[in-house]
Amino acid sequence: MSIDMEVDADGVATIVMNRPERLNAMDQAAYEALSEAWIRVRDDNDIRVAVVTGAGEKSFSVGADIKSFLTTGPQPEEFFKTQQGQILNRGLEVWKPIIAAVNGYCLGGGMTLLFATDIRVAAEHATFGLSEVKRGIFAGNGGTQRLLENLPKAVAMELILTGDPITASEAERWGLVNKVVPADKLMDSAYDYAARIARNGPLAVQASKELVVRSRDVDLATGLRMEQAMTTVLKTSRDSAEGPRAFTEKRPPRFEGR
Known part of the structure; x- marks a missing residue:
């Protein structure tokens, strides 16, 4: 998987999680590349706002590629390296606004990434969920910690305890996303937000x-x-x-x- 990044003349960075054949599932290398992208957004004075999306038309991101982590279980000595490989949804402080353009499945780690963004636009066919409990694990990287900041308690608990997804219209109704638009208008809508922000101080x-x-x-x-x-x-x-x-x-x- 590659993490593609471009910056335009107005200071708008576009970050694309690029592995459409696997619904933009993230392996360790992808997480490391995404960390580097966020650090560049944080440190590059020419960048004023960032838009993050997934490649293809089916998925924003379904989170961690479980298969790639099956053979690399957590090591005790890694637990205390709290600043290693920081990402947006795991403690990295990026004060430039981040806009999510959700172009399909937004599940697991894709959802926890969404929680760490500031403005969210979704395509009409997008779905949102924290399905980790269905696999005997829980939603880490901020999944449990940011849930109540993003959704009413009853809705949040249903989402994280059942593991069942919600639709784009439901996400909009509960304030998880700012706007739902046709798929062919998604990036235009995200860039409209970005342009309005980039014009400000x-x-x-x-x-x-x-x-x-x-x-x-x-x-x-x-x-x-x-x-x-x-x-x-x-x-x-x-x-x-x-x-x-x-x-x-x-x-x-x-x-x-x-």
Whole structure:
């Protein structure tokens, strides 16, 4: 499996999980390549937003390729390497917005990846599920930890305890995805979100995402103080001057991300 990545002139990165013949199931090499892709999104100042999708028309990703992991069981010494091979849904902090374009099956690890994205667009034929319990395991890599952030408790528990999937329309009804569109409109819809985000101040966008995400773990007083601190940091940037200047001059701002 390959993880393909391109970045356009507007700073929109497209990441494609490319193994359609196996429904974009992920082996160890794919997870490592995906980790490298997310690190590039995090560290490349020319990237403002990323879109992640699967190759083909059938699947976003069905998660881990179980066959490839059958002969490589977990080793005790690996347990303590907590920062090794970090991915978006396993602790890697990426404050640039991530948009998921779900083009079919979104199961297991594909679902936990979805949980770690910010905006989700789904094709009408997409299905969503955490089927791990049907195989005697559970949904790791954030599957149990992010479930209640994404779905009401009763729906979340049904999904993770039965292992049964839900449709795209059900996912939209419960707020798991932002929008459901015809398959041929999927990428256009995802790129529309990306373009609207990319036009905004990159530092302000990243600050907004980080503050919202960290608000889950702090009390209100601490969160408000974090906002004050982040405002102080952003006031030192060129973009903080460019935004008001462009507004008064009645022109689109030219943000640099600096």
